[in-house]
Amino acid sequence: MNLHVTAALALSMLLLFGGFGVKEYDAFHDVLHPLEHEALPKGDFARIRSQAKELTKRGEAIVKLGVPNGIKAEKTEHFKKQLDEFSKALVKFSADAESGADADLKTSYSAVHDLFEDLAHMLPPKATKGTN
Numbered sequence: 328m329n330l331h332v333t334a335a336l337a338l339s340m341l342l343l344f345g346g347f348g349v350k351e352y353d354a355f356h357d358v359l360h361p362l363e364h365e366a367l368p369k370g371d372f373a374r375i376r377s378q379a380k381e382l383t384k385r386g387e388a389i390v391k392l393g394v395p396n397g398i399k400a401e402k403t404e405h406f407k408k409q410l411d412e413f414s415k416a417l418v419k420f421s422a423d424a425e426s427g428a429d430a431d432l433k434t435s436y437s438a439v440h441d442l443f444e445d446l447a448h449m450l451p452p453k454a455t456k457g458t459n
Contacts, residue, residue: 347447347450348450348451348452349392349395349450351385351388351389351392352389352443352446352447352450354385354388355382355385355386355388355389355443356443356447357385358378358381358382358385359382359439359440359443362374362375362378362382362436363440366378367433367436370429372429372432372433375424375432375436376424376432379420379421379424379425380421380424382420382439383417383420383421383424386413386414386417386439386443387414387417389410389413389443389446390410390413390414390417393407393410394406394407394410395450395451396451397450397451398449398450398451399451402449405449406446406449409442409445409446409449410446412442413439413442413443413446416435416438416439416442417439419435419438420432420435420436420438420439422435423435423436424436
């Protein structure tokens with residue numbers, strides 16, 4: 328099993344047991360998940376475009392939040408760097424959703440998805456259900 332599959336399974340298990348524990352991440356994932364697992368596999372770029380403003384808005388809330396409480400000190404700088412890359416990816420995705428070719432939209436959407444997963448994997452485990 329490759330690292331990407333392992334990471335995806337770990338993220339799926341996390342969500343199965345109540346989400347990320349950070350409301351901005353949960354809200355973003357609520358929009359992202361059906362796009363990733365329904366629209367993208369079907370090549371339904373019209374659906375991705377129709378949800379782009381909402382996904383971008385929720386992504387901007389993650390950027391605005393910054394480094395959530397509980398991130399280990401040794402991971403803070405890497406988290407900030409990934410957050411900056413996520414912010415840049417959101418800008419590109421938003422532009423591609425507005426006027427880019429489908430191939431460009433697929434690439435920029437995938438970048439947003441992958442960077443979100445990277446950030447989500449660095450979140451601290453929830454102490455109890457309903458934290459944050």
